[in-house]
Amino acid sequence: MSSEKYEPLTIETLANRLVTVGDICKIVGDDKSKWKIDEVGDGNLNLVYTVSSDSGNIIVKQALPYVRLVGDSWPLPLSRSFYEHEVLVRQAKRDPGSVPEIIYFNKVQAIIAMEMLLPHVILRKKLIAGEYVGGLAQRLGKFCARTAFRGSDLSLQTADKKSDTAMFQGNLALMGITESLVFTEPYFAAEMNHHTDGLDPIVEILRSDIKMKTEAQKMLMKFTANTETLCHGDLHSGSVMCTDDETKVIDPEFGFYGPMGFDLGMLISNYLMAYFSQPAHRESKALAEYQTWILKVIEGTHEAFQHEFKSLWNSERTGILFPKSMFEDQGDSSEVALNEMLEHIWQDAVAISGIEMHRRVLSLAHNADFEEISDTKKRSQLEARNLMMGRELILNNDTIKDVSELTNMARKFNLENFL
């Protein structure tokens, strides 16, 4: 495919445009008449096609020059496709097997062709359907730890870290979306906000909580300034695809240098939202069992994160931070430092969790976990629990000492009725 002017793919034009790419033909064959092409994008931003033939399947993702969810009134640069590709390359290196394999990338056309994950399903759908995923906690806990550690000054050479940090500052439009939609708009009457009928009293509580709003904005300052590591940037349950026992991470176009706790926190909050939404999706024993499993996934994710981070701390600490010359080489343990680092990461993760729980119910882009609940009264009651717990997480990010304190808090809020 030539690299002329950008043009969006259509079902009609895709085959002609991609049949010239050798790496694609290697998988789906070079007889384009046998390609079955479908548009399957259900996200907020991009075009996504599947291309299938007797010999194989691929996914073709193309950025649009605007936000798909809103339309061309909200332009968004195609360069996000370049950043997504750059993040995928780093994630594949830092946590092999965690992300789909890249088959082809075209910067001008903002196209990434990838391995099709089959029979994987978006994790959010599985969580709504009440399906279990073996090894989920372990896989994503490790992913968060490996990408956080190996993208930071604990591991990288500082010159590489700094040039990479500089490059990713260019993904500012995507960071801008997070800065406004996640950290700010939930806390005032922003134009694109919407929320379920009946939630007004809860919204009022949040918007009048000066201390909580201050904490949320302190976290925004960390988001925008603390370039600790290369984050996925959007690690919710819609960015994870699973079978019954395999898990892959997709869609890192929001990749940015930020707090080491960012991805972990966003992931945990999306589990919490799945947890709070469950009473609308199933009943009695199935409900209790599934909610218990979700909290176990949260605990397991955090444990896997800590375990892996500790292991990397001891085996791969080759960056400028906490050098062995200052600790081990002098006969001093660096365990105090490691524990302070884990505490710092956890504190940021807790604050981010709370904020994400707010924006997904109050800001522009909501979660299917709640959105698919047609009984609005029921929905608002469950969302209220989620919002009120989010507030606790933001307010107490510095005192919630471990993950069991967080899951116990979820059990407590799951019994409350705020409306």
Next chain:
Amino acid sequence: MSSEKYEPLTIETLANRLVTVGDICKIVGDDKSKWKIDEVGDGNLNLVYTVSSDSGNIIVKQALPYVRLVGDSWPLPLSRSFYEHEVLVRQAKRDPGSVPEIIYFNKVQAIIAMEMLLPHVILRKKLIAGEYVGGLAQRLGKFCARTAFRGSDLSLQTADKKSDTAMFQGNLALMGITESLVFTEPYFAAEMNHHTDGLDPIVEILRSDIKMKTEAQKMLMKFTANTETLCHGDLHSGSVMCTDDETKVIDPEFGFYGPMGFDLGMLISNYLMAYFSQPAHRESKALAEYQTWILKVIEGTHEAFQHEFKSLWNSERTGILFPKSMFEDQGDSSEVALNEMLEHIWQDAVAISGIEMHRRVLSLAHNADFEEISDTKKRSQLEARNLMMGRELILNNDTIKDVSELTNMARKFNLENFL
């Protein structure tokens, strides 16, 4: 002057090379036979010339491709001159009158020609000589507040902030010097370290303090990752020039995006070192009076910082952080947020102060305040006070609530004998 290959200026070649620059001739005239040229560089890195004639005076600063203090075995990129120029331009805009006026800049030759500050003297020399400077605290407190605030996401448009952050990641060699010489080398037996005879017991206390070393490295993580604002990066008393009542800031080649408290902390620590060194420079009443004045300068600097920062918070908060839409526009005060921000800045400043107090006595580049004390026994005793107070600042950066607690601590350590 043509922009051919880089060549260091000499007293012999300078006139021929600069007489072609119109803006320079406007000040010192175009008859180069009347130029009086001297090499006056006493810093660690660069060539510095004065060019004087009947009609005027200028300073010509040129970077060398290595560290002057060490020699060509330690290469250092000429690009630091570019970054210095970029910082000077921003500082002049953000705090008009605070820095020398730029007359000419040549990127390839790494030359900046500037207004000569006359009869200004390096502040460190005045502090050693026991000279008073009117308005010092006010001037530098404001400088730190204005540059911190106006270079941050509290003020800048986020796109401008991000592209500037990206650009300054390129000043990595200079950041690298701070990362190793300031934050790390004081705490192990690094090759270029040296310290006064007799200090070994104190050095042992510092190097075996795991908690303190952990705090120092946490601060390094903030230095290298927290791109809160554009810092001067090297704001010690050798980077300040004063008359009896005027103060200017020079030499920002270490400019980088870092913690808002960085410059304030480094400045305070250099006052503290001046304070602790005083008993070797004067006696009795003059000593007591001058030490009292130095502590007043520290207090006044912090007060001026806070006052100016508060004023800018209320009048110029136009960035993405703590937007009025979330506070004032809802009838909510943002004072809680402002106070948390000031506390955050102060905490970083305190930790940086302590670290700078260590590195200036233990690492490569020492301070004249102590170095000019020929009586090594006396010197080591005074340096020991300084080192031990530095340790307190690092260990307790999160509990030292205000500047008077810090100055009271200095009075206490000034009476101790650790050796």
